[in-house]
Amino acid sequence: MSKFDKIRPYYDAEVNDAIRSSINHPMMKALMDFAYPNVEEAVWKEQLLRTHSIRDFQINFAYHAIKKILEKSSDGLTTSGFEKLDPNTSYFFISNHRDIILDTSLLNVCLHEHGLVMTASAIGDNLVKKDFLLKLSKLNRNFLVQRNLSPRELLVSSKLLSEYMYSLISKENRSVWIAQREGRTKDGNDATHSGVLKMMAMASDEKNSMDFFKKVRIVPVSISYEYDPTDALKMPQLMAEANDQIYLKEKNEDFITLLSGIIGQKKRIHIHVGDILEDELDAISAETTNSNKQMLALAQVIDDSILQSYKLWPTNYIAYDMMNNTTIYSEKYTEEEKQLFKRRLELRINAGDAKMKESFLAMYANPVTNKLKYQKIESNS
Known part of the structure; x- marks a missing residue:
């Protein structure tokens, strides 16, 4: 036994056994259906069963799953x-x-x-x-x-x-x-x-x-x-x-x-x-x-x-302006982006709760505040 066995990932020699013990798990099917929506179950199962290293698993399966997540839940x-x-x-x-x-x-x-x-x-x-x-x-x-x-x-x-x-x-x-x-x-x-x-x-x-x-x-x-x-x-x-x-x-x-x-x-x-x-x-x-x-x-x-x-994204500048009741960063975002952000805030939290609203805005605004410190240092140097 290695002293790292409690914390380490699989050795390549253990990968295939781990896959075989997980291949029929409902979450494995959900993951594969998400990453490969047009591939038959029998096909991805056969491919998985031929996988014998972490690198193969990452490149042939995990990589494609993450690319699909990016495609479906991000703008790039x-x-x-x-x-x-x-x-x-x-x-x-x-x-x-x-x-x-x-x-x-x-x-x-x-x-x-x-x-x-x-x-x-x-x-x-x-x-x-x-x-x-x-x-x-x-x-x-x-x-x-x-x-x-x-x-x-x-x-x-x-x-x-x-x-x-x-x-x-x-x-x-x-x-x-x-x-x-x-x-x-x-x-x-x-x-x-x-x-x-x-x-x-x-x-x-x-x-x-x-x-x-x-x-x-x-x-x-x-x-x-x-x-x-x-x-x-x-x-x-x-x-x-x-x-x-x-x-x-x-x-x-x-x-x-x-x-x-x-x-x-x-x-x-x-x-x-x-x-x-x-x-x-x-x-x-x-x-x-x-x-x-x-x-x-x-x-x-x-x-x-x-x-x-x-x-920094438009959401960061919008939150900073909203939180500080200012428009100093208005050139960094459009009115449409601002309305979308405000709509998100209203849908996701109780905007009537002043403390909660402030915490939500701060989450997005703090990166602007933090970056400002460096800009001030640079302008003074």
């Missing part, structure tokens, strides 16, 4: 920055996190289309409690982040996770994706938690953590959706937090959010990959040798990259 995906990456090099992608499944799935679509190494991707084990979802995630090269642990268990789990990610990058030349924080950003404020970086650094044998991070080649990734298909679903938690209440999830809440993110309308999507962090790490090392200060500085560097390259 655009990209920037991928041309800077080397096809034979593995990277440590850290991104903002808006959607449970699509953030990493769309990144892999982009990597594949640019001829680059697809990632192994982190997913919370709370999201794959159903046996079929667990198998599907392991077929898609997801590795598990264990949740709801005691402090002692968390320490052990974090060390295992960091060692696994480092072994993927350094020994298998496999890129890794992880979100900048635990859980999705719900209020539009994308911020890297230094705890994520500290966890990754547990695998380091370097005296200076920045030397370790140079070895894993950090690439910040910025993902933006014109419409968040789960915006209304995020409201109960945001409202509870606004009222200083403890938020308890409903029984199938994660699953409902997962499905809504996949099939809900997103309009346009943009993914930008930033520069590999190198000089920034040297600058941090030169500034301080204190580990905590280094992690905070690195988190800020990642935030700077993600926020500056974040693609």
